[in-house]
Amino acid sequence: MTLKINIEASLYIHVPFCASFCDYCDFYSVVMNPSPKTAAVMDSYIDAVLADIQYQIDFFHVEKIPTVYIGGGTPSLLGAERIRRLLNAVKKIAGFSPIEFTIEANPESAAEEFLSVCRDYGVNRISLGVQSFHEPSRRAVNRCGNAGIIEEKLALVSHYFPGAFSADIITGLPLQTKEILLQDIDRLLAYKPAHVSLYSLTVEQETPLYEKLKSRAISLPDRDESDALWFAGRDALIQAGYEHYEVSNFALGGKRCIHNIRYWRMENWLGIGPAACGTVINEENGTAKRFSYPANLEAYLNAPQNVLRGAMPHAPHLDAPPPLINMANCEELNKTELIRDSLLMGFRYCGGPDPQSFRRRFKCSIDECIPKTIERWKGRNIMLFLNSFLHEAFLEMESTLPVD
Numbered sequence: 001m002t003l004k005i006n007i008e009a010s011l012y013i014h015v016p017f018c019a020s021f022c023d024y025c026d027f028y029s030v031v032m033n034p035s036p037k038t039a040a041v042m043d044s045y046i047d048a049v050l051a052d053i054q055y056q057i058d059f060f061h062v063e064k065i066p067t068v069y070i071g072g073g074t075p076s077l078l079g080a081e082r083i084r085r086l087l088n089a090v091k092k093i094a095g096f097s098p099i100e101f102t103i104e105a106n107p108e109s110a111a112e113e114f115l116s117v118c119r120d121y122g123v124n125r126i127s128l129g130v131q132s133f134h135e136p137s138r139r140a141v142n143r144c145g146n147a148g149i150i151e152e153k154l155a156l157v158s159h160y161f162p163g164a165f166s167a168d169i170i171t172g173l174p175l176q177t178k179e180i181l182l183q184d185i186d187r188l189l190a191y192k193p194a195h196v197s198l199y200s201l202t203v204e205q206e207t208p209l210y211e212k213l214k215s216r217a218i219s220l221p222d223r224d225e226s227d228a229l230w231f232a233g234r235d236a237l238i239q240a241g242y243e244h245y246e247v248s249n250f251a252l253g254g255k256r257c258i259h260n261i262r263y264w265r266m267e268n269w270l271g272i273g274p275a276a277c278g279t280v281i282n283e284e285n286g287t288a289k290r291f292s293y294p295a296n297l298e299a300y301l302n303a304p305q306n307v308l309r310g311a312m313p314h315a316p317h318l319d320a321p322p323p324l325i326n327m328a329n330c331e332e333l334n335k336t337e338l339i340r341d342s343l344l345m346g347f348r349y350c351g352g353p354d355p356q357s358f359r360r361r362f363k364c365s366i367d368e369c370i371p372k373t374i375e376r377w378k379g380r381n382i383m384l385f386l387n388s389f390l391h392e393a394f395l396e397m398e399s400t401l402p403v404d
Contacts, residue, residue, distance in 0.1 A: 006061055006063040007060060007061060007062055007063070007268055007280070008062070008063070008064040008065075008066060008267075008268060009060065009062045009064075009065065009267075009268035009269055009270050009280065010065065010066060010067040010068065010069070010259055010262050010267070010268065010269040010270070011053065011065050011067070011068045011069070011090075011098075011269065011270050011272065012068075012069050012070075012071065012259075012269055012270065012271050012272065012276060012277075012278070013049060013053075013068070013069070013070045013071070013272045013273055013276070014028075014071060014072060014073060014271070014272065014273035014274065014275055014276040015045075015070060015071070015072040015073040015074065015075040015077070015078060015104075015273065016028055016029045016030055016045075016072065016073045016273065016274050016275060016295075016297050017029060017030060017032040017042065017045075017072065017073050017074055017077045017078070018030070018031055018032070018072070018073055018074045018077065019031070019032070019033075019074065019077060019106075019108065019109065019144055020142065020144050021142065021208070022141055022142055022143050022144075023140075023141040023142045023207060023208040023209040023212065024141050024170075024201060024202070024203065024204070024207060024209040025207065026204040026206070026207050027072070027073065027275070028073075028274065028275035028295035029072060029073040029074070030297055032077060041297075041301070042077075042078060042079075042082055043082070044301050045273075045297070045300075045301060046078070046082050046085055046086055048300055048301050048303065049086065049272055049273055050086065050089050050090075052272050052273070053090065053093070053270075053272055054093070056270045056272070056278070057093060057095075057270070060268075060270070060280055062095065062270070063094075063095045064095045064097075065093070065095055065096050065097070065098055066098060066099055066100075066258070066262070067098050067099065067100045067101070067102075067258050067259035067262060068090070068098045068100075068101045068102070068259070069102045069103075069259045069260075070102065070103040070104065071104045071127075072104055073104075074104070074105070074106045074109060074129075075103050075104050075105065076103075076104070076105035076106055076109040076110045076111070076114055077106075077109050079111075079114060080111065080113040080114045080116070080117045083103075083114060083117050083118060083121075084117045084121060087117070087118070087121035087122055087123065088121060091121065091122055098122075099258065100124065100125055100257070100258040100259055101122055101123045101124050101125065102123070102124075102125040102126070102127055102166075102257070102259060103118055103123050103125075103126060103127070104126075104127045104128075104129065105126055105127070105128055105129070105153075105157075106128075106129045106144075106145065107128060107129070107130070107145050107149045107150045107152075107153035107154070108144055108145040108149055108153075110126075110128065110153045110156065110157065112156055112160075115156060115157060115160040115161070116160065118160075119160050119161065124161075124164055125161065125164050125165065125166065125257075126157050126160075126161045126164070126165040126166070127165070127166040127167070127168070127195075127197075128153065128154065128157055128165060128166070128167045128168070128193075129167075129168050130150055130154070130167045130168055130169060130184075130188060131143055131168055131169065131170045131173075132169065132170060132173055132176070132180075132184055133147040133150060133151075133183070133184050133187050133188075134147075134173070134175070134176060134180050134183075134184060135147060136174075136175045137173040137174055137175050137176050137180070140173065140174035140175060140218055141173060141174065141209060142208065151187070154167070154188070154191040155191065157191075158191045158192060158193075162192075163192070163194050163255075164194055164255075165193055165194060165195070166193060166194065166195035166196065166197060166257065167188055167191075167193045167195075167196055167197070168196075168197045168199060169181075169184060169185065169188065169196060169197070169198050169199070169233065170199050170200075170201050171198065171199070171200050171201065171226065171229040171230045171232075171233050172200050172201035172220060172221055172225075172226035172229055172230070173201055173220075174218045174219065174220055176221065176229065178228070178229060178232050181229055181232060181233055182232065182233075182236055185233060185236045185237065185240075186236075189240055194251065194252050194255035195249070195250065195251045195252070195255050195256070195257060196237055196242060196249075196250045196251075197248055197249050197250075198230065198233050198234060198237065198248055198249075198250060199248050200226060200227075200229075200230045200248075201220065201226070203220070234250075237250045238250070243256075243350075244350070244383070245349070245350045246260070246264065246348055246349050246350065246383070247348045247383050247386060261349065263345060264345045264346060264348050264349040265345070265346065265349070265353065265354055265357065266279070266281065266338070266341060266342045266345055266346065266353075267281070268280050268281055271291070271292065271293065273293065273300065274293050274294065274295060274296055274297045274299070274300040275292070275293060275294070275295040276292070276293050277290065277291070277292040277293075278290070278291055278292075279291075279333075281338070281361070283360070283361055285335065286335040286338055286339070286361050286362045286363070287332070287333055287334055287335055287338060288332075288333040288338050288341075289330060289331070289332060289333070290330070290331045290332075290333060291328045291329065291330045291331070292328055292329050292331075293327070293328045294327075294328065294329075299327075303327060335362060336397070338361075338362075339362055339369060339397070340394060340397065342358060342361075342362075343366070343369075343370070343390065343393055343394075344390060346358075347382050347383070347386060347389060347390070348383065348386060349383075350383060352366070352382070353366060368400070369393075369396075369397060369400055370392075370393045370396045370397060370400065371396075371400070372396055373389065373392045373393045373396050376392070377389055377392075
């Protein structure tokens with residue numbers, strides 16, 4: 001099946017560098033302490049990313065890039081000059097005119113020059129990793145920085161990106177109480193973020209936090225306490241005028257994250273960098289290709305010339321992945337699998353999956369896929385009980401959808 005040319009696809013760039021590892025994080029990254037060697041690695045990373053972007057755009061015939069998100073890791077560790085080189089290069093790509101261009105930053109590395117370059121070269125949204133102002137909680141999970149630095153950088157970010165920045169807060173941290181959480185939210189809202197992500201701490205296996213809990217070196221609020229903390233944070237944000245529009249995300253009017261909405265609506269995106277994932281939809285038959293790079297910086301930087309920098313095939317098609325994707329895990333999603341993913345992602349969003357896009361893509365409606373589940377959940381807030389809803393929906397799908 002030939003891939004329809006001239007597609008629209010968002011762009012995600014993974015920056016796998018951190019100053020240190022937070023105990024709870026299971027995202028792929030490598031620690032980069034300042035040195036000539038690490039500077040050379042970061043320079044090589046920018047070279048590889050630019051080649052990778054052009055490769056995928058050419059291969060998939062992307063004619064329009066509506067949104068860009070640079071995440072990590074810690075993108076702000078790249079510094080002003082590397083970000084300048086990256087942004088200056090991507091601006092020259094044909095069809096590059098994103099309506100939303102986000103970059104993540106951590107307070108301790110969000111230097112003023114970095115923010116100035118981002119603003120001047122097309123970034124129009126910053127996502128700042130605050131997590132908590134409470135020093136004992138931060139230290140308990142090995143979160144670098146401190147409350148003073150956070151305050152300083154929030155002031156700086158609000159100056160360079162007024163009304164156009166997001167911040168993360170985590171609930172369920174060690175030593176966190178409802179009073180401490182609400183104080184954190186009050187301190188954050190004083191800087192008028194347009195968007196807040198409120199995450200409940202998740203303990204992932206093979207993280208330092210998991211090992212600390214096993215050894216009883218620290219403790220966390222129990223499940224009921226953790227849920228109560230998150231709901232207290234949610235209520236405070238709603239009372240302050242923020243709309244709860246996705247499971248973990250809140251926004252002032254008109255400030256929802258467009259890039260993430262494209263994920264939740266299962267629209268095309270390209271994944272750039274080690275550990276990045278991309279998905280390209282075949283709208284004609286409701287199937288998709290999903291590819292993910294290995295979580296291996298060295299392999300990404302040392303990709304053969306003909307992988308990241310070689311000549312492009314003139315007739316790309318989905319049944320023969322390009323050499324670039326041969327380097328990655330390429331998963332074929334049949335119609336049933338893509339419907340499951342569309343429900344899984346779509347119902348995270350307050351509006352649910354877009355019914356018109358769903359019918360156009362799958363030649364059936366959501367109600368036809370899971371009629372009993374939809375009827376049982378009518379009038380209920382699916383976002384707050386998403387796992388229970390999806391469990392019912394997927395069980396029903398087994399009897400309503402044919403096996404591909």
